[in-house]
Amino acid sequence: MKARRVAHGIGQPAVRKGYACCMSVPRVVIIGAGFGGLECAKKLAGRAVQVRIIDRNNYHLFTPLLYQVASSLLNPGDIARPVRAIFRGSGNVRFTQAEVVGVDLERQVVKTTDLPDIPYDFLVVAAGSTTNFFGMSAVAERALGLKDLSEALELRNHILRCLEAAATKAPDEAGPWLTFAIVGGGPTGVEYAGALSELVRILLPGEYPELAHQKIRILLLEGMDELLPPFPSGLGAKARLELQQKGVEVRTGVRVTSADDEGVQLSNGEFVATRTLIWSAGVRPADLATALDVGVSRSGRIEVDRFMRIRGQDGAFAIGDIASVPRGEKEIPMLSAPAMQEGRVVAENILRTVQGKPLRAFRYRDRGSMATVGKGVAVASIGPIQMAGFPGWIAWLAVHLYYIIGFRNRFVVLSGWAWNYLRSDRPVRIITRARGK
Amino acid sequence: MKARRVAHGIGQPAVRKGYACCMSVPRVVIIGAGFGGLECAKKLAGRAVQVRIIDRNNYHLFTPLLYQVASSLLNPGDIARPVRAIFRGSGNVRFTQAEVVGVDLERQVVKTTDLPDIPYDFLVVAAGSTTNFFGMSAVAERALGLKDLSEALELRNHILRCLEAAATKAPDEAGPWLTFAIVGGGPTGVEYAGALSELVRILLPGEYPELAHQKIRILLLEGMDELLPPFPSGLGAKARLELQQKGVEVRTGVRVTSADDEGVQLSNGEFVATRTLIWSAGVRPADLATALDVGVSRSGRIEVDRFMRIRGQDGAFAIGDIASVPRGEKEIPMLSAPAMQEGRVVAENILRTVQGKPLRAFRYRDRGSMATVGKGVAVASIGPIQMAGFPGWIAWLAVHLYYIIGFRNRFVVLSGWAWNYLRSDRPVRIITRARGK
Numbered sequence: 001m002k003a004r005r006v007a008h009g010i011g012q013p014a015v016r017k018g019y020a021c022c023m024s025v026p027r028v029v030i031i032g033a034g035f036g037g038l039e040c041a042k043k044l045a046g047r048a049v050q051v052r053i054i055d056r057n058n059y060h061l062f063t064p065l066l067y068q069v070a071s072s073l074l075n076p077g078d079i080a081r082p083v084r085a086i087f088r089g090s091g092n093v094r095f096t097q098a099e100v101v102g103v104d105l106e107r108q109v110v111k112t113t114d115l116p117d118i119p120y121d122f123l124v125v126a127a128g129s130t131t132n133f134f135g136m137s138a139v140a141e142r143a144l145g146l147k148d149l150s151e152a153l154e155l156r157n158h159i160l161r162c163l164e165a166a167a168t169k170a171p172d173e174a175g176p177w178l179t180f181a182i183v184g185g186g187p188t189g190v191e192y193a194g195a196l197s198e199l200v201r202i203l204l205p206g207e208y209p210e211l212a213h214q215k216i217r218i219l220l221l222e223g224m225d226e227l228l229p230p231f232p233s234g235l236g237a238k239a240r241l242e243l244q245q246k247g248v249e250v251r252t253g254v255r256v257t258s259a260d261d262e263g264v265q266l267s268n269g270e271f272v273a274t275r276t277l278i279w280s281a282g283v284r285p286a287d288l289a290t291a292l293d294v295g296v297s298r299s300g301r302i303e304v305d306r307f308m309r310i311r312g313q314d315g316a317f318a319i320g321d322i323a324s325v326p327r328g329e330k331e332i333p334m335l336s337a338p339a340m341q342e343g344r345v346v347a348e349n350i351l352r353t354v355q356g357k358p359l360r361a362f363r364y365r366d367r368g369s370m371a372t373v374g375k376g377v378a379v380a381s382i383g384p385i386q387m388a389g390f391p392g393w394i395a396w397l398a399v400h401l402y403y404i405i406g407f408r409n410r411f412v413v414l415s416g417w418a419w420n421y422l423r424s425d426r427p428v429r430i431i432t433r434a435r436g437k
Numbered sequence: 438m439k440a441r442r443v444a445h446g447i448g449q450p451a452v453r454k455g456y457a458c459c460m461s462v463p464r465v466v467i468i469g470a471g472f473g474g475l476e477c478a479k480k481l482a483g484r485a486v487q488v489r490i491i492d493r494n495n496y497h498l499f500t501p502l503l504y505q506v507a508s509s510l511l512n513p514g515d516i517a518r519p520v521r522a523i524f525r526g527s528g529n530v531r532f533t534q535a536e537v538v539g540v541d542l543e544r545q546v547v548k549t550t551d552l553p554d555i556p557y558d559f560l561v562v563a564a565g566s567t568t569n570f571f572g573m574s575a576v577a578e579r580a581l582g583l584k585d586l587s588e589a590l591e592l593r594n595h596i597l598r599c600l601e602a603a604a605t606k607a608p609d610e611a612g613p614w615l616t617f618a619i620v621g622g623g624p625t626g627v628e629y630a631g632a633l634s635e636l637v638r639i640l641l642p643g644e645y646p647e648l649a650h651q652k653i654r655i656l657l658l659e660g661m662d663e664l665l666p667p668f669p670s671g672l673g674a675k676a677r678l679e680l681q682q683k684g685v686e687v688r689t690g691v692r693v694t695s696a697d698d699e700g701v702q703l704s705n706g707e708f709v710a711t712r713t714l715i716w717s718a719g720v721r722p723a724d725l726a727t728a729l730d731v732g733v734s735r736s737g738r739i740e741v742d743r744f745m746r747i748r749g750q751d752g753a754f755a756i757g758d759i760a761s762v763p764r765g766e767k768e769i770p771m772l773s774a775p776a777m778q779e780g781r782v783v784a785e786n787i788l789r790t791v792q793g794k795p796l797r798a799f800r801y802r803d804r805g806s807m808a809t810v811g812k813g814v815a816v817a818s819i820g821p822i823q824m825a826g827f828p829g830w831i832a833w834l835a836v837h838l839y840y841i842i843g844f845r846n847r848f849v850v851l852s853g854w855a856w857n858y859l860r861s862d863r864p865v866r867i868i869t870r871a872r873g874k
Contacts (some may be wrong), residue, residue, distance in 0.1 A: 001524045057867075057868065058597060058601060058866070058867065058868045059866075059867045059868070075512035075513070075514045075515070075865075076512070076867060076869060077512045077865035077867055078512070080867045081867075082644070082867060084644035084645065084864045084866075085644060085866065086645050088643050091646075096601075096604070096605060096648070097601040097868075098605075115605055126513070149867070149869060150869060153869065164495060164521070164534040167532060167533070168535075168552055206525050207519070207521035207522060207525050208521065209528075209531070333757060428512075428514035429495070429496075429521075429522065429535075430494075430495065430496045430497045430513060430514055430518075430519060430586070431494065431496075431520045432513060432586060432587060432590065
């Protein structure tokens with residue numbers, strides 16, 4: 001990296017070591033305000049660098065609770081916090097809302113759809129991942145995702161619209177509106193299946209007397225042999241049991257092969273008549289990975305060295321879902337925990353580069369996995385310990401509350417949960433509409 | 438009215454008086470789940486009638502706090518409650534989400550866009566009002582409304598987008614993005630001007646250092662000589678003073694005559710360069726008023742007799758904004774309080790008709806008017822008492838908390854306010870987007 005700028009006014013002698021003298025501090029541009037980018041920016045706040053976070057949305061999203069927005073338990077504002085609010089006290093962290101379309105690694109500028117090129121001295125690519133439909137365009141057209149806030153709101157609205165539509169139909173015609181197919185038995189699919197089951201089975205009979213004698217079907221479809229394939233074995237079987245007790249039809253070893261307006265076709269020959277196809281079967285790195293024209297792994301993630309630098313690029317790093325960090329034969333999974341750990345190491349390595357110190361290698365520490373199956377029920381694996389049921393849920397609750405960003409959100413989310421737990425209510429059952437629709 | 442149905446199984450002898458014997462209870466259809474329709478349904482809950490509420494949305498909206506959603510203080514779910522949840526315990530109140538396009542008063546059926554005709558024995562038209570642009574289509578195209586939840590969300594998103602856009606522009610180009618023109622000095626305009634002023638002037642300098650030296654302009658434009666024209670005189674002048682102390686430019690005796698992409702043209706010859714035109718200058722009855730083909734007043738509201746029956750229609754009533762109730766030379770204003778009072782009287786008159794009793798005439802009791810100008814400041818007129826500043830705000834707070842429907846919402850709204858009051862925070866500053874945008 002041809003560093004052209006240096007800190008001034010902060011008075012850390014080490015800052016000046018690696019740099020020729022000039023007037024301004026090194027500019028760090030972070031693409032993406034997800035878990036990785038945000039953690040990196042936090043570690044750089046108050047240090048002798050000038051940080052700019054770019055994101056297409058003006059907020060950081062606490063994605064682990066997205067399924068609760070989609071199941072009417074939480075308001076969107078409960079799990080989203082403006083990036084500017086998070087860095088309100090940090091004079092050296094700025095925010096720009098923009099859609100990044102590429103990076104000129106040679107000229108060291110970030111390209112967006114609308115703004116002039118944004119120059120940088122250090123780059124952190126933390127653009128995350130997007131839904132992977134594996135090339136099935138008929139599925140992509142009809143499926144509802146659960147990967148960002150607008151998808152969660154659209155899913156919530158869709159589920160509620162289906163119930164309203166079913167309430168106006170003759171009993172023998174309502175079936176497809178009361179059948180919900182969730183594809184993908186990972187944490188998102190498992191958690192949403194549990195939450196949706198609670199929404200429709202516990203809550204709605206009291207409010208939809210028209211549907212009292214109707215059969216509501218929730219199907220969770222997983223292509224592998226057991227749920228939660230990336231988790232330690234045993235947890236998937238526990239999750240399956242818990243879900244089945246909630247009335248969810250769990251099918252493993254089955255894939256969706258196509259979809260049309262009437263329903264979805266499964267790989268075992270079965271056709272499921274449904275108006276609702278929820279897709280959580282896979283993610284792939286954000287398109288920016290290929291737009292950069294650097295080396296990518298077989299899964300399309302950007303190849304990095306052990307310091308998290310993009311291969312061949314001294315001042316450009318990649319972290320989180322978009323970065324490929326080998327782990328045995330595989331890669332580190334696309335989860336928030338490694339992204340945050342990588343963000344912290346990259347922040348340190350940027351400061352070390354500025355200071356002329358040797359860089360620190362990244363080493364992933366797996367602190368466990370967990371997924372909640374509904375009110376008071378979760379599965380968790382923390383080190384050698386496996387938990388299920390209520391103890392698992394307490395562990396899940398503690399970890400998630402700890403990580404939710406911003407005290408207000410934590411308070412609101414906690415009181416929402418407490419309220420739900422006491423009353424089995426789902427307060428946010430409103431169908432919002434875009435203007436003019 | 439040709440009543441063809443009668444109560445059964447409830448065992449009130451009076452019910453049978455006015456009706457020939459048959460097998461089912463009288464069917465009441467209420468069009469609109471606003472303040473009037475909801476109040477009417479509540480009074481009919483548990484009585485010997487079968488009630489169906491029809492609304493295009495699945496929720497009742499607490500419109501007096503809509504401006505707080507549009508100024509990032511409250512989540513949409515805080516002020517909207519599903520109609521089905523409100524009537525969860527009432528076995529005789531059902532809900533249908535549908536867009537009503539007309540009524541066949543002769544055949545006694547309600548017509549919707551998608552569903553088969555819905556028959557009724559008693560009809561309550563409570564379809565409310567809509568924004569009135571007085572035929573200015575250029576204004577209608579560009580103006581943002583503040584009349585329903587989708588408009589409030591759109592307005593919130595728009596304001597936040599303007600601030601983000603201004604942050605990326607050169608100081609001499611940002612002006613139109615930092616100028617906000619609010620048209621209409623009624624309660625909605627006054628309350629939104631105060632809330633917007635707090636949002637941009639108190640909160641944002643800490644988060645938008647790019648805009649620190651920029652001039653932010655909020656204009657409140659009113660065509661009459663003073664703000665709050667329907668309120669007792671004196672309150673308007675008080676509101677003007679409070680708003681001016683918050684930096685709002687209040688202009689009275691001035692109208693918007695046209696609008697284009699660059700700004701708005703005023704009747705005094707001035708052109709205001711702005712990207713934001715917020716319209717709260719007038720409402721008119723919902724289109725259903727004309728679709729019914731019954732007598733309407735000069736303002737287009739449905740003419741009713743003193744029992745709130747649509748003129749010439751024994752079993753069809755109209756209440757709220759869509760109904761014309763004379764009061765001296767004028768009509769009762771389009772406010773929630775008279776709508777609720779009318780809803781209660783109509784519920785009683787429906788039961789009295791069923792029971793063969795004489796009907797009760799409607800008499801409006803004006804319990805006062807109030808509008809809040811911002812944190813801790815409101816103007817109120819209750820009987821002979823006029824209040825301003827903090828005492829007015831306490832009165833405003835007490836009344837609004839009392840009326841908010843549903844305990845959870847009241848708790849959340851109260852804690853949100855308390856939090857805002859303590860921290861000057863606006864937590865819901867997220868720009869939500871429709872899927873795929």
